[in-house]
Amino acid sequence: MPPVLLSARSAALLLTDWRAGTDAPAYEALSDALRVLVIDGRVPQGVRLPAERGLATALGVSRTTVANAYSRLRDDGFVVSVRGSGSVVHLPRELAGRPDPERLGGVVSDDLLDLRKAALHAAPGIPDAVERAMRHVPAALAGIGYDTVGDPGLRAAIADRYTERGLPTDPAQIVVTIGAQHAIALLARVLVRRGDAVLVESPTYPHAHEAFREAGGRLVGVPVDARTGWDAAALETTLRRTAPAVAYVMPELHNPTGATMSASTRELLLSVAAATGTTVIADETMGELRIDGVPSLPLAAGGAGGAGGARGAGGSGSAGPVGSAGSAGSAGSAGSVVMIGSADKVFWGGLRIGWIRAAPELLHRLLLARPTGDLGTPVLDQLVARELVPRTAAVLEARREYLRQGRDDVVGALRTRLPEWDVPSPAGGLTTWVGLGRPVSSALVLAARSEGVVLASGGVFGPDGGFERFLRVPFTMPPADRVRLVDVLERSWARIGGDAAGVRGSLAAVV
């Protein structure tokens, strides 16, 4: 297969702000920026770079600048010339040695603090749950094992949890998936056809926008800000103008900003989506990890009463007013709300148990499409999740205290040590979405990586690039690592603070 071509237009989107924060010659700045994209895995090995002329036009620079930048990348071993295929991205052996993009950071050591995935340590109750689950293995082994629907006991436990949260749910509305990402990809395949508009938040969870794009979706973004939340006017305009097939949102503790959608925006979203025939997918992967305040009703319970705090001072476990709950499950595909959940953020990432809550008609379509991608959710993990899901509320109580401490430590230290940053204190989730004030996120990430702290740069969360002024900082790590994280960020900021010379200097150490 010939190499995949990166178009000049896509390259220009990825290269937003490539000249910012540096007074180096343009060709040096451009080659540095491209190198960051390669190291980050955003332009993967084997991809063919745009023709020099095309990229020059897209970036508004001379062709010589691009030629010199490519030549410098070739000298550094990041690009090879392939006959008939132009300039093809190549990873130097030090980076490519392990076939694991998770470890592409170059610095592979036990001492690595990898914070690209925001995830908690395993919940303490898992060994017990495994022990209890194993009693059911002999019975499970009597079955054929291929299970695209989900274990009935697990589906009932998931339905009960929704009911507990104020959204009455029947197990027939639940299908178990191999984690939330698998749920997103399955929904994208079934709901999106080539050329359909798909509304996503900007920033958003990157593998979600990849899945919708791969399904042929044309992404349209709506801004979300850590402090001011959703841009309701943009949301309404975009919905009405593009009538998207799908709107993918994280209304509760949005990733990466930590924002929660207000009651009025929820109502707006649901009413306009119903008018435009848009299926709303509400991803609650982070949604249960609330630290402060009162949890909202799940979005499928309707807009009224669905916002954070709108249920008044009631305890988080009490079943509040249900709004229009119940009707959502029986609604047709137009204007319906599909919920995605996951056991993995609450309990452990190694479980790979997620789910979809939708009307049985849509589930039926998902089940017909599913075998093209996989033949079912592993049975043992479902048996374990069946033991764990009923204990969600208790586990979250312990998680909440841990996360509160982590958030307060990290946010407090960053505010003190890096006062020029804008460091929000989110009401929950696993991360804070830091405003750096300058478009240097990739440079900062590179500098931190050379000290063994690996973060995802802001641009990863932009469906169209951008967000070089932001950094997602998890607060999931144990106390000693929090200190290390903040120390490294402070030093890295100082290193890149003056001019871009510091950045370029650090590259040699990384590669």
Added chain:
Amino acid sequence: MPPVLLSARSAALLLTDWRAGTDAPAYEALSDALRVLVIDGRVPQGVRLPAERGLATALGVSRTTVANAYSRLRDDGFVVSVRGSGSVVHLPRELAGRPDPERLGGVVSDDLLDLRKAALHAAPGIPDAVERAMRHVPAALAGIGYDTVGDPGLRAAIADRYTERGLPTDPAQIVVTIGAQHAIALLARVLVRRGDAVLVESPTYPHAHEAFREAGGRLVGVPVDARTGWDAAALETTLRRTAPAVAYVMPELHNPTGATMSASTRELLLSVAAATGTTVIADETMGELRIDGVPSLPLAAGGAGGAGGARGAGGSGSAGPVGSAGSAGSAGSAGSVVMIGSADKVFWGGLRIGWIRAAPELLHRLLLARPTGDLGTPVLDQLVARELVPRTAAVLEARREYLRQGRDDVVGALRTRLPEWDVPSPAGGLTTWVGLGRPVSSALVLAARSEGVVLASGGVFGPDGGFERFLRVPFTMPPADRVRLVDVLERSWARIGGDAAGVRGSLAAVV
């Protein structure tokens, strides 16, 4: 989202042979044939049928015939008229009640013998393996859990099994997937671009051709026959003419025919694929389930010496001549061979552990693409598979005797009781690919279903429809069910034997 349109051309392909074996009026035969497609799940609920005029042209019948057929389907509740969307497929409540296409047969009872999936009962050693694996849970819980590469111990065990079979393999050539289907879909996403030709066998494993089609592949088929094997001339011509991006083959105990590719055809395939730059994917999901004869070397070991029996009379466990093994792993993407394997057919379908063996460069690309679909293989199942895979040879020994008995019972009884059928006795695998002599596979399947025996009709295995003259009959079931299977097939054959009146009569009973 508006309903998906079934094009007149696709409908005509699905309706191959719709008039065969019946002297009913054309509109009745057509509505019966469409009804079978709906019940079978091949035309799913919610799909919009072609416009009457278009389908009439594609089938070479009058528009009135199509109109009357649609009208009959509406009367029977299989089609609803949706304003602005024409005739949309609908499943009567009796069929749609459970959101599980596996149970769409209509007859849902404990007494159902569902043979649409060819799979063995769980291997007896699994509870022990689970027990042993659980000792490693505490250590595993210290990790983050998201594992797109695979547990190192499991990858080493899989590599060892290839080496044991005569194909020296390093763990760095292995990535663990969530079953073989997940491996196929991942490879399709990475290797196939929209419009690329993809060579598949005809017949072939249906979810594979679905995955390649979903990735945008344009399928080209090469005939495989249970008795005469691959059409080598067609294979060469098709490869040279279409230069496919991928050739997806099951060279060892092909599903559904049970055929094994000869040494000369293997050599031909590999040499022509190298010339056309085609990546060969060899799916060995069934490949280890040999009953008679000597296993071939894995295809990646090269053509010479790779054919069934070509290794002479050596024991199945002995490491024979290795041919060009070793070079395949380091070959570039052009002309390279990718192997797919699975623990699920050997041990248990509920495990969902498969793998890909490929050059690290390709694995790297797969790992970059993987998070768009899922974030990793569940950890607990990998721990269990790590215990099981090293025991493959011992488990296969017991499986072999069981399968030999099953095959000989089912094949023998079918040959005696239905002498007009062509019933091959395959050298392994889980099924026999029966030639019925007449294009009545769907009718036979419907009749058998009304007695609680559920089979996949031959057309399911045709990448372009067809195969109505064939039926895949598993021999995986315990002895009592073998008797029942053959009894039901004999009675069903008699019921549809005279004319199509019997088939139509049976529909009421099913629905």
